[in-house]
Amino acid sequence: MTATRDPVFTSTKFVDPTPAPKSVPPVEEIGLTSAPLKSASFFIGQYCKDYNADFMLCKNENNDPEHCLKEGRKVTRCALDLIKKLRENCDAEFEKHWKCLDVKNQDYYQCRKEERQFNSCVFEKLGLQKNIPGSPEGQPQINEKRNPIMKPHQK
Amino acid sequence: MPVPIEAVIPFAVIATFFTLTGSGLSAVKYYTNDKKPARYGLDYWESQMMERDRRLTGSIRGQSVNPVAPPEFSINSVWNLEKPRNH
Numbered sequence: 001m002t003a004t005r006d007p008v009f010t011s012t013k014f015v016d017p018t019p020a021p022k023s024v025p026p027v028e029e030i031g032l033t034s035a036p037l038k039s040a041s042f043f044i045g046q047y048c049k050d051y052n053a054d055f056m057l058c059k060n061e062n063n064d065p066e067h068c069l070k071e072g073r074k075v076t077r078c079a080l081d082l083i084k085k086l087r088e089n090c091d092a093e094f095e096k097h098w099k100c101l102d103v104k105n106q107d108y109y110q111c112r113k114e115e116r117q118f119n120s121c122v123f124e125k126l127g128l129q130k131n132i133p134g135s136p137e138g139q140p141q142i143n144e145k146r147n148p149i150m151k152p153h154q155k
Numbered sequence: 156m157p158v159p160i161e162a163v164i165p166f167a168v169i170a171t172f173f174t175l176t177g178s179g180l181s182a183v184k185y186y187t188n189d190k191k192p193a194r195y196g197l198d199y200w201e202s203q204m205m206e207r208d209r210r211l212t213g214s215i216r217g218q219s220v221n222p223v224a225p226p227e228f229s230i231n232s233v234w235n236l237e238k239p240r241n242h
Contacts, residue, residue: 007235007237008237008238008240009235009236009237009238010235010236010237010238012236013233013234013235013236014233014234014235014236015230015231015232015233015234016230016232016234017230018230019229019230020229028223028224029223029224029228029229030222030223030224031211031219031221031222031223031224031225031228032219032220032221032222033207033208033211033212033217033218033219034201034204034205034207034208034218035218036218036219036220037204080222080223083222084222087220087222094220095220098218098220102191102216102218103191103192104192105192105194105195105196106194106201
């Protein structure tokens with residue numbers, strides 16, 4: 001006998017239509033799909049840093065989903081707040097960037113031009129800057145590099 | 156000596172067939188992906204995000220910028236069930 005066994009799944013999947021219990025305070029879930037979320041990700045990371053850190057530390061204590069519901073609600077509300085601000089202030093550049101990502105396999109390196117425009121708009125209006133954690137110091141970040149090696153085929 | 160250009164015709168035929176099947180496959184992929192280029196190099200994270208997109212918009216390539224999710228989003232998540240085992 002092996003120590004692990006692979007799961008054997010049924011062909012029909014299960015959708016549970018029961019809503020959340022009334023004891024859990026309701027929160028509006030984020031309706032952004034993958035491309036706009038990826039576009040806004042670094043700004044969400046900077047704007048909601050404290051709430052995100054709280055949530056991650058809470059999860060570190062106990063991975064049970066029920067334990068960190070409160071911190072999770074705060075994270076969702078903070079991200080929602082920032083998304084509404086982005087839509088109000090920089091809607092056109094945001095749309096261009098995520099539409100570019102959507103057709104380029106959601107690769108950042110293929111959409112640097114739109115990203116530059118979006119980042120500068122967000123910096124002017126909201127004061128947020130894209131900082132990549134773990135980026136080597138002393139060198140420009142990968143999104144600011146003049147002649148990157150990974151670049152789109154076409155100009 | 157003069158090169159027989161008729162010998163090139165089979166190569167042209169073969170190249171045409173490759174081109175047709177390649178373009179045909181690429182076109183099928185394009186139209187099944189909501190008229191967008193197909194995604195490649197997907198890992199488990201990307202598959203999970205595409206499943207979330209399907210729950211939000213109905214199609215795995217659909218995108219939406221609504222800040223708030225529709226109310227159905229909280230109750231339409233899909234669970235995989237294991238077959239019952241007795242050992």
